[in-house]
Amino acid sequence: MSAESPSTMRALPAAGRRTKPGSQTALRARNQQRIQDALLAAGPQTQAELSRATGLSSATVSNIVRHMSDSGLVKTEPTTSSGRRALSVRLNDTGAVAAGIDIGRRHVRVVLATLGYRIIGEDSISLPAGHSADEGMDAAAELFDSVLAAADVGRDRVLGAGVGIPGPIDRRSGTVVRGAILPEWVGINMREDLAVRLRVPVHIDNDANLGALAQVTWGPHGGCENLIFVKVATGIGAGLVINGSLFYGHVGITGEIGHATISDQGLICRCGNRGCLETVASTATMIDLLSRAAAEPVTTTDIIRQAAAGDPATLRVVDDAGMAVGRAVAGIANALNPEVIVVGGSLTELGDAFLNPIERGLLRHAVPLIGETTTVTMSSLGDRAEALGAAALVLAMADAVL
Amino acid sequence: MSAESPSTMRALPAAGRRTKPGSQTALRARNQQRIQDALLAAGPQTQAELSRATGLSSATVSNIVRHMSDSGLVKTEPTTSSGRRALSVRLNDTGAVAAGIDIGRRHVRVVLATLGYRIIGEDSISLPAGHSADEGMDAAAELFDSVLAAADVGRDRVLGAGVGIPGPIDRRSGTVVRGAILPEWVGINMREDLAVRLRVPVHIDNDANLGALAQVTWGPHGGCENLIFVKVATGIGAGLVINGSLFYGHVGITGEIGHATISDQGLICRCGNRGCLETVASTATMIDLLSRAAAEPVTTTDIIRQAAAGDPATLRVVDDAGMAVGRAVAGIANALNPEVIVVGGSLTELGDAFLNPIERGLLRHAVPLIGETTTVTMSSLGDRAEALGAAALVLAMADAVL
Numbered sequence: 006m007s008a009e010s011p012s013t014m015r016a017l018p019a020a021g022r023r024t025k026p027g028s029q030t031a032l033r034a035r036n037q038q039r040i041q042d043a044l045l046a047a048g049p050q051t052q053a054e055l056s057r058a059t060g061l062s063s064a065t066v067s068n069i070v071r072h073m074s075d076s077g078l079v080k081t082e083p084t085t086s087s088g089r090r091a092l093s094v095r096l097n098d099t100g101a102v103a104a105g106i107d108i109g110r111r112h113v114r115v116v117l118a119t120l121g122y123r124i125i126g127e128d129s130i131s132l133p134a135g136h137s138a139d140e141g142m143d144a145a146a147e148l149f150d151s152v153l154a155a156a157d158v159g160r161d162r163v164l165g166a167g168v169g170i171p172g173p174i175d176r177r178s179g180t181v182v183r184g185a186i187l188p189e190w191v192g193i194n195m196r197e198d199l200a201v202r203l204r205v206p207v208h209i210d211n212d213a214n215l216g217a218l219a220q221v222t223w224g225p226h227g228g229c230e231n232l233i234f235v236k237v238a239t240g241i242g243a244g245l246v247i248n249g250s251l252f253y254g255h256v257g258i259t260g261e262i263g264h265a266t267i268s269d270q271g272l273i274c275r276c277g278n279r280g281c282l283e284t285v286a287s288t289a290t291m292i293d294l295l296s297r298a299a300a301e302p303v304t305t306t307d308i309i310r311q312a313a314a315g316d317p318a319t320l321r322v323v324d325d326a327g328m329a330v331g332r333a334v335a336g337i338a339n340a341l342n343p344e345v346i347v348v349g350g351s352l353t354e355l356g357d358a359f360l361n362p363i364e365r366g367l368l369r370h371a372v373p374l375i376g377e378t379t380t381v382t383m384s385s386l387g388d389r390a391e392a393l394g395a396a397a398l399v400l401a402m403a404d405a406v407l
Numbered sequence: 408m409s410a411e412s413p414s415t416m417r418a419l420p421a422a423g424r425r426t427k428p429g430s431q432t433a434l435r436a437r438n439q440q441r442i443q444d445a446l447l448a449a450g451p452q453t454q455a456e457l458s459r460a461t462g463l464s465s466a467t468v469s470n471i472v473r474h475m476s477d478s479g480l481v482k483t484e485p486t487t488s489s490g491r492r493a494l495s496v497r498l499n500d501t502g503a504v505a506a507g508i509d510i511g512r513r514h515v516r517v518v519l520a521t522l523g524y525r526i527i528g529e530d531s532i533s534l535p536a537g538h539s540a541d542e543g544m545d546a547a548a549e550l551f552d553s554v555l556a557a558a559d560v561g562r563d564r565v566l567g568a569g570v571g572i573p574g575p576i577d578r579r580s581g582t583v584v585r586g587a588i589l590p591e592w593v594g595i596n597m598r599e600d601l602a603v604r605l606r607v608p609v610h611i612d613n614d615a616n617l618g619a620l621a622q623v624t625w626g627p628h629g630g631c632e633n634l635i636f637v638k639v640a641t642g643i644g645a646g647l648v649i650n651g652s653l654f655y656g657h658v659g660i661t662g663e664i665g666h667a668t669i670s671d672q673g674l675i676c677r678c679g680n681r682g683c684l685e686t687v688a689s690t691a692t693m694i695d696l697l698s699r700a701a702a703e704p705v706t707t708t709d710i711i712r713q714a715a716a717g718d719p720a721t722l723r724v725v726d727d728a729g730m731a732v733g734r735a736v737a738g739i740a741n742a743l744n745p746e747v748i749v750v751g752g753s754l755t756e757l758g759d760a761f762l763n764p765i766e767r768g769l770l771r772h773a774v775p776l777i778g779e780t781t782t783v784t785m786s787s788l789g790d791r792a793e794a795l796g797a798a799a800l801v802l803a804m805a806d807a808v809l
Contacts, residue, residue: 245743252650256744339663
């Protein structure tokens with residue numbers, strides 16, 4: 006389902022209407038989350054150990070574990086601890102699910118996956134341009150509810166939700182930082198705000214990071230140790246899988262190839278520098294260039310259609326953008342020498358018309374042996390990559406303890 | 408001791424004269440290396456386990472272990488294995504030493520370090536320009552012998568030698584690849600050729616990688632998880648410490664910022680591309696620029712002296728080079744978001760005259776939050792960084808099993 010398709014457009018819910026932080030239900034949900042978190046962090050445990058780990062009374066732990074067991078989220082089995090009979094609790098790999106949520110500039114997508122990496126629910130809706138962070142988060146919460154209902158999955162079976170957003174996140178504070186495609190969102194602590202709305206544990210990440218994780222989790226590059234996912238859309242960013250894991254660097258802002266300087270005296274970029282890759286190769290720039298010569302503004306869909314029809318101006322713009330992306334990709338390949346570079350974003354349907362100039366740019370600007378040994382390919386996950394990666398973020402945590 | 412000082416120049420030894428691969432001594436040395444390698448790989452073991460791990464007879468293992476114990480390389484202690492008396496063998500952290508060897512374009516440096524990270528021997532000699540790989544490796548072997556003799560350390564106490572060379576190494580084959588500062592060395596398998604000459608296990612690495620390892624091992628950045636060491640000399644390269652370890656990527660060629668494109672229509676680089684950082688900011692380029700206006704060719708030493716004296720042309724060349732280095736460093740910082748960037752190589756004595764434009768270039772071209780949160784500093788290890796890092800390569804392996 007296309008994220009831009011009007012048929013999936015829905016009304017936005019009223020801001021914050023599902024936030025009842027003081028209720029009994031909310032209290033139980035928070036306590037259940039503490040138990041889930043403890044099981045995710047340290048694997049199977051007895052109820053007594055869960056009580057110590059969470060600070061909850063043994064009666065509360067016992068109640069919640071019974072509830073979680075009834076809903077299939079955990080399995081329990083008798084054991085002995087210090088010579089006494091006890092109940093060991095572990096996450097249930099058939100009952101528990103992970104949610105992946107992708108919040109874009111114009112869309113929200115939600116997927117639900119079992120711990121066996123099976124997708125059991127999925128939907129997407131469009132968002133109006135320039136929506137506020139509150140509107141975006143409320144829309145995500147409403148879609149999450151409807152996907153849960155359609156899949157007949159109770160919220161208490163959800164281990165957590167990975168959420169991707171198109172902007173850099175300062176991992177020290179969990180806030181969106183300047184340079185995001187959504188300037189209205191800068192400074193907002195999405196982790197906290199979304200946890201209140203979704204009422205499940207939330208793990209925020211940058212969309213390009215999640216695209217990279219999706220490639221090694223759901224895509225054809227499973228087992229690839231060093232992979233770079235380059236997302237070309239309204240903005241341009243990269244996610245880095247290094248030694249098999251997502252790499253976050255010092256404060257969490259990695260793979261910012263959209264701000265590689267391509268042209269010293271180029272246009273001013275929203276980051277404050279000039280001549281950045283985004284000023285010459287983002288879809289926003291392509292749309293701007295092509296709209297000047299068109300009767301009315303073109304869209305990304307028009308670019309894909311016109312390129313397929315062989316329109317010379319469109320092909321030239323796509324080719325120039327691809328060469329610039331390839332040049333920036335060469336810079337990051339020279340630094341990191343990855344096995345594979347996967348190109349994703351809203352232009353993957355262009356196929357070779359976009360991939361070929363990227364490869365030419367890479368070969369032109371990379372150290373020869375690096376250019377020769379790096380595979381460049383289009384993402385086969387389409388516009389699902391980020392949401393699938395968001396679910397994979399939670400699944401990877403579950404994998405570590407199951 | 409300066410690597411360029413004529414007072415340390417020595418005659419080169421005759422090529423290959425210490426190679427007697429068929430002798431009894433060589434056989435014993437190879438067998439001892441197999442036992443050392445087994446101890447390095449899997450930690451303390453019984454003699455029976457060493458016999459299984461190496462394929463050597465128990466009599467041979469017993470003989471060699473006695474010899475290694477006498478020379479202080481290992482310690483033995485009685486233990487039981489499967490109910491029988493046995494002898495457990497472990498590396499001796501006071502007797503064993505690691506060697507670090509830095510082979511440059513014009514010098515060789517050797518250091519010896521105990522497993523307690525104490526330097527017990529060090530020397531360097533100059534090499535003639537354009538020396539062959541055989542001459543360089545023979546000189547390294549002769550200096551290694553003389554440093555061992557001066558420190559009164561028998562070769563059988565040497566766990567291994569790390570060796571740094573100024574060029575990229577294809578880790579799949581252990582050969583030097585195109586793009587090396589030493590074109591005569593391209594295609595040579597230094598790991599094998601040096602092991603024959605040095606008669607200890609050899610671990611080859613790129614000099615910039617070793618400079619990075621030195622910073623987190625011997626420098627003031629111990630414990631730093633993400634550090635980039637940028638070496639500016641005749642060539643320019645970077646070594647990457649990622650998540651606390653050196654990062655090698657797919658085939659071993661990482662941190663190639665010397666070949667970041669700075670000027671689209673710039674000079675042709677030895678890598679085959681044009682306008683690479685090396686064509687605008689290496690010491691070779693600075694020397695070329697300044698020599699055109701001078702009565703006779705200038706040297707790196709002249710640049711440092713003239714900059715200190717405030718010569719305007721020299722300061723301009725240094726400033727322009729620093730800005731270009733800063734721009735390339737911004738590219739890699741945007742990708743990797745490191746805590747610290749350390750600048751090393753032959754220009755560290757320039758101090759702020761070189762560091763300031765690098766910082767300006769970084770701030771100009773990096774995403775603002777990355778520029779603001781990245782520390783840039785000059786290496787305090789001088790021209791010893793690479794040799795110290797080479798020793799650290801062996802020490803890190805020993806640390807893992809002691």
